[in-house]
Amino acid sequence: MSALPAVRLRTGRDGPPRGRHPWLFSGSLESPDTDLAPGTAVDVVDSNGAFVARGLWNPHSQIRVRLYDWRPDGALDDEFWRKGIAAAVAHRRDADLLAPDGGCRLVFSEGDGLSGLTVDRYARTLAVQFTSLALWERREVLLDALRRELSDAPGVDGAVLRTARGIREEEGLDISDGPLFGRVPDGPLEIVEGGVRYGVDLRTGQKTGAYLDQRDTRQAVAPWGAGRSVADLCCYTGGFSLHLARAGAHSIRSVDVSAGALERAEDNARRNGLDGWLADGRWTLERSDAFRWLEARREEGVRFGMIVLDPPTFARSSRGVGQALKGYARLNALAVDCLEPDGILVTCSCTGRVSAEQFLEVIAGVERSSRRRIRVIGRLLQPADHPVSPTCPETAYLKCVVCRVGS
Structure with a gap:
């Protein structure tokens, strides 16, 4: 018999937790306003008192309990967390993702069974997010x-805390970004991805400094740009643009709403010996909203x-899915209107609440409304360091569809 306090589910609300979904919201609980201290380990039981799962309580959060263990004899002790970290790192090592000068996601929250923790590795420095x-x-x-x-080699020199927008309020966290341990670079550090050099600012860059989830996609789609004039929308620090330039694009126009991101994109161009592209106008950096541009x-x-479309998330909850789908439809329709016959559209969605099927239906709708023949020639998902939990569909958040657009 467990000595942990029990949190009881309402009748008929045990399906998702028994199915190993890791989030329990207040509406699923019979008595959500318990006096338990935030962070307390609890047993979740069904309406009859039978054990369902074990998790951690937070009365400040919409996710009242994050679930981690479905074994009645398990324990959320220090050894449990050590084993979770060890398994996550071993997976990246087995996938050969720990190159000394590379970047990868070491811990992907729910995808690694560690809901609420994200760790990205940039060469010898870690960027850590607690949600x-x-x-x-x-x-x-x-x-x-x-x-x-x-x-072991290549080792790690230090770690910095990066807090996701709004998470302090959502979780009741009183934290400030800054070093967690060791030495953290004052300015951008450099990583290498498929032969391309990136400067990554771990203190001020978006997310943890870079978008590592598009690593495979950037390299996979670059050959399609050879000899073509390219527009890279929501380009951030030029990830797609850099690979496209190396692959032989005729010209590139990179667009982002952030002046800081464009400054870093210009720095990345110079890191890769592309100063001449900037000087002669083959590559231009333009500040604008993607829709207006x-x-x-x-x-x-x-x-x-x-045209490459890689916008930020359009919805952070299920309530926003309808508007997100409308946004994707409008953005992709505009892109198709700006494509030459036989042009290539690379369109991405990082909205976890939008499924791959819904996103593909957006493309189908654009074909119908534009009356242009669209054929999907590639579908790409997130890389191996962003593993998907089949019991938590939200972890399968990244979709990339490559289309050939006819006349």
């Missing part, structure tokens, strides 16, 4: 486990041989 108050309270054992698992190009009658 769970309970795991923040267990940070010492988690960080110690990371140091231990990475003690495409509308202007459509009015001008400008057409491209390839």
Whole structure:
């Protein structure tokens, strides 16, 4: 018999937790306003008192309990967290993703069974995000486990805390970004991805500094841009653009709403010996909202041989899915209007609440409304360091569809 306090589910609400989905919201609980301290380990039981799962309690969060263990005899002790970190790092090592000068996601929250913890590795420095108050309270054992698992070559010099937007309020976290241990670079550090060099600013860059989830996609789609005029929308620091330039694109126009991101994209161009592209106008960096920029190009009658769309998430909850789908439809329709016949559209969605099937239906809708023949020639998902939990569909968040657009 467990000595942990029990949190009881409402009648008929045991399906998702028994199915090993890791989030329990307040509406699923019979008595959500318990006096338990935030971070307390609890047993979740069904309406008859039978054990369902074990997790960590947080009365401040919409996710009242994050579930981690479905074994009645399990324990959320220090050894449990050490084993979780060890398994996550071993997977990346087995996948040969720990190159000394590379970047990869070491811990992918629910995808690694560690809901509320994300760790990205940039060469010898870690960027850490806690989206769970309970795991923040267990940070010492988690960080110690990371140091231990990475003690072999290439090793790690330090770690910095990066907090996701709004998470302090959502989780009741009182934390500030800054070094967690060791030495952290004051300015951008450099990583290499498929022969391309990136400067990554771990203190001010979006997310943890870079978008590692598009690593495979950037390299896979680059050959399609050879000889084509390319528009790279929501380009951030030029990830797709750099690979497209190396693959022989005729010209590139990179667009982002962030002036800081464009400054880093210009720095990345120089890191890769592409100063000449900037000087002679083959590669231009333009600050604009993607929708307005495409509308202007459509009015001008400008057409491209390839357009890349990699916007930020359009919905953070299920309530926003309808508007997100409308946004994707409008953005992709504008892009198709700006493509030459036989042009290539690379369109991405990182909205976890939008399924791959829904996103493909958006493309189908654009074909119908534009009356242009669209054929999907590639479908790409997130890489191996962003593993998908089949019991948590939200982890399968990244979709990339490559299309050939006819006349």
